[in-house]
Amino acid sequence: MAPQLSIVIVGAGLSGLAASIQCALSGHEVTVLESAKELAEVGAGLQLTPNATKILQKWDVYQHVNKPAEPRTCTVYNYKGKVLAHEDNFDKNNRRKYNAPFSDCHRVDLQQALAKRAQELGVEVLLNTRVTDINFSGEERDGIKEAAVSTESGTTLLADLVVAADGLWSTCRSVFLNRFAPPLPTGDLAYRIVLNLPQIKDEKLRKMVQEPAVRFWVGPDAHVVAYSMRGGEMYNVVLLVPDDLDEGVARTQGDLDEMRKLFEGWDPVLTQLLECVDKVDKWKLMHREEMKSWINPQSNLVLIGDACHPMLPYLAQGANSSIEDGCVLGLLLSPSVNPGFASKSDLPSTLQLFQKLRKARGEAIARETFKQRRDFHMRDGLEQEKRDKLFEMWLEKAKGAEIEGEEEFPSRWTCPVVQPWLYGYDAFKEVEAAVAQASKESASL
Ligand SMILES: Cc1cc2nc3c(=O)[nH]c(=O)nc-3n(C[C@H](O)[C@H](O)[C@H](O)COP(=O)(O)OP(=O)(O)OC[C@H]3O[C@@H](n4cnc5c(N)ncnc54)[C@H](O)[C@@H]3O)c2cc1C
Numbered sequence: 001m002a003p004q005l006s007i008v009i010v011g012a013g014l015s016g017l018a019a020s021i022q023c024a025l026s027g028h029e030v031t032v033l034e035s036a037k038e039l040a041e042v043g044a045g046l047q048l049t050p051n052a053t054k055i056l057q058k059w060d061v062y063q064h065v066n067k068p069a070e071p072r073t074c075t076v077y078n079y080k081g082k083v084l085a086h087e088d089n090f091d092k093n094n095r096r097k098y099n100a101p102f103s104d105c106h107r108v109d110l111q112q113a114l115a116k117r118a119q120e121l122g123v124e125v126l127l128n129t130r131v132t133d134i135n136f137s138g139e140e141r142d143g144i145k146e147a148a149v150s151t152e153s154g155t156t157l158l159a160d161l162v163v164a165a166d167g168l169w170s171t172c173r174s175v176f177l178n179r180f181a182p183p184l185p186t187g188d189l190a191y192r193i194v195l196n197l198p199q200i201k202d203e204k205l206r207k208m209v210q211e212p213a214v215r216f217w218v219g220p221d222a223h224v225v226a227y228s229m230r231g232g233e234m235y236n237v238v239l240l241v242p243d244d245l246d247e248g249v250a251r252t253q254g255d256l257d258e259m260r261k262l263f264e265g266w267d268p269v270l271t272q273l274l275e276c277v278d279k280v281d282k283w284k285l286m287h288r289e290e291m292k293s294w295i296n297p298q299s300n301l302v303l304i305g306d307a308c309h310p311m312l313p314y315l316a317q318g319a320n321s322s323i324e325d326g327c328v329l330g331l332l333l334s335p336s337v338n339p340g341f342a343s344k345s346d347l348p349s350t351l352q353l354f355q356k357l358r359k360a361r362g363e364a365i366a367r368e369t370f371k372q373r374r375d376f377h378m379r380d381g382l383e384q385e386k387r388d389k390l391f392e393m394w395l396e397k398a399k400g401a402e403i404e405g406e407e408e409f410p411s412r413w414t415c416p417v418v419q420p421w422l423y424g425y426d427a428f429k430e431v432e433a434a435v436a437q438a439s440k441e442s443a444s445l
Contacts, residue, residue, distance in 0.1 A: 002027055002335045003142075003344045008149050008159035010131045010172050012039060014107075015305025015322030016165030017114035017125075021059050022330020023163075024121035026337070031157060032123060033149070035130035039115055041107035044194040045229050045236025047214070047316035048105060050098035051425040052323040056110075057100060058428070064113040067231040068103035069212040070094075076391070076411050079219025081267030084391035087414050088400035090214070098423045104214070104227045106234070110319075129153065134162060134175045136298045143345030147300040160344060162301045163329070165322075168286060170307035176296050183286035185247075186312055188373070190283045191239040191254050197232065199276045208269070209235040216376070216411070217270050222262065223314075223376040224270060237273065239263070240314070240377075245284050254282035285312055290363050294355050299348035302355075304329065309362035312369035314376065315412055317422060321365050327427040329354050338435045340442075357434055361425070368418065375410040 005028045009016045012034035020030045048056070048068065056062035070091035076084045087093065094102040115125060130152040138146030138158065149157045164172030174180045200206045210232035217224040226237040241262055245252065260274050287310050294303040305322035331337050332350050341350045378384040387410050394403050402414065409415035412422070 003341070003346075004028055005160040005333065005344065005347070006158065007031070007161045007163060008033060008147075008157050009163040009165055010149070011164070011166035011305075011307075012036075012111075012115065012125055012127075013041070013165060013167055013305065013322075014111060014114065014319045015307075015326055016163070017111065017118055018055070018323040018326030019163050019165060019304055019329055020118045020123045020125075020326075021061070021114065021121060022327050023333060024118065024123050024330075025059075026330050026334035028333060030118075030123045031159075032118070032125045033129040033131055033151065033157070034125065034127050035152075037128045039108070039111050039125075039127070041111040043107050043192055044234070045227060045238070046105055046107045046110060046319060047227065048101075048103050048110070049316060049320045050094055050100035050102055050423040051427075052320035053103060054098070054100035055323055055327045055427055056113075059117055061110075061113045061117045062101075064116065065105050066109040066113075067229075068101070068105040068109075069228050069231060070101050070103045071212045071214040071227060073211075073213045074413055075213065076216045076218060076413075077267055078388065079217055079222075079266045081217075081269060083395065084218070084388060085395060085403075085409075085411050085414060086400055087398075087402060090414075091212070093402055094423065097420070102423070104212070104229055104236070106229050107319075109230075129155075131166070131171055134172060134301070136162075136176075136296055136300055142343065144347050145298045145300055147298070160300065161347065164301060164303040164307045165305050165326075167306045168288070168310050170303070172301065173291075173303060173307050176301055176303075183288050183310065185243055186285045186287050186370075187243055188240055188285045188312065189243040189245055190285055190313065191241065191259050192281045192283060193237040193239070193277050194229075195235040195237065195273070195276055197234070199278065200235070200273075201276075202272065205269070205272060205276075209273075214413070216413075217267055218376040218378075219266060220379040221377050224263075226273070235273075237277075238313070240285075240373075243284055245282060250284050250286070252282050254280040256280060287311060287366065290366075294359055295351045299351055302329065302351050304358075308359075309366050311366035312373055314369045314372040315365065315422065317365045317369065321362055324425060324427050325358055325362065328357055328431055331428065331431040332357075332435075337431060340435065340438050353434060353438065357430060365422065368412065368422075372412050375412075
């Protein structure tokens, strides 16, 4: 009989819900514990890239996300409004190359579609349930040690496996490492803005924000990303600027005048857009040092998502790579996909295989986000001129088509080297290949 694990997932963010779906599909009993009283993902916009939409489609989740918009163009402007890079047919090109869409949605729409699918598969999602502690050294059964997960309300849940999907401030991570260490500042912060269409009075601007398109403006020490959501009813704008928040402040309401002042002299299209804003949040962008291991010595805890590989949002990969994590973990825990997971006692080696597949990629993506910052935040000067020459050369050569070649391009969003590595990742094929390799290795022993 196939081994059935009792899995407790801490956190019903995008990574936790993603893991719950694939673990449930693999036949396990899954409970998700979430501290929030309701599922209301904070922030607003989310860019979904083909590496994740491929998975969401297979799970029948993407089909239930409210009005995802596939951007038809991807454009990078310099801060004065000059086009540096532009790709037409961005939607079609992504589908053709990666067999899945690039699309923009509201976070809460994805979170709810994931939660609905998880619940259909029998996953229990307990809200208002904050995990405070975990004892990893419970009784040994079928070759694995049981973990006891304690919650704020005094209940204890027993699990064969705890999946830490509790984000940047992960309690599970602190319990595992036996010390609390706050995340580290990256030096940047994000102003997060959502404009509802009625807020935009200017006709030209209204037309612009309704178009499914991704736009970036890049300038000294800062950049901006903007795109439509919910079929053009909302416009998501994120301003990425140097962090001026006090050390202990992770999030606060932003001052509109202060925000506009930072963009004085930038493209009038952008400054006009900022005039429409009546409310803004300021978020400190944080990261963490790479961990030695994402698995505890007892092999009954594994970390995923922002709990182990938080990154700058400059490539929109935090959630996308977390969905990959959840998918790979669940697939490896399926005996029909992975014959190496034939009994509960195979859990430690299965988790090691998960770590082998995911840790290097998650951490490499996080490092790449810092490279994107370097290329998008250049101050005026020699380096920036060199960058813009490369942009110009390709703008002339590609004429709206895709960039080709083997050289890196300063916008990784359309870079012929980085984009295929990010968007071309196929979690299902990755697991299939790893399992085939593992069985070949065990046969040759
Ligand atoms: C400005 C900005 C823009 C971004 N844009 C994108 C984008 O376009 N595309 C993209 O892929 N990524 C984007 N990201 C990154 C993305 O938001 C995160 O990487 C992703 O949400 C991480 O998901 P997670 O589930 O690992 O963590 P979280 O989303 O942080 O979820 C953790 C969950 O755990 C719960 N929790 C925490 N502690 C406990 C506890 N002790 N007990 C129980 N529950 C607990 C929390 O309430 C939360 O629901 C962006 C980030 C920022 C800041």
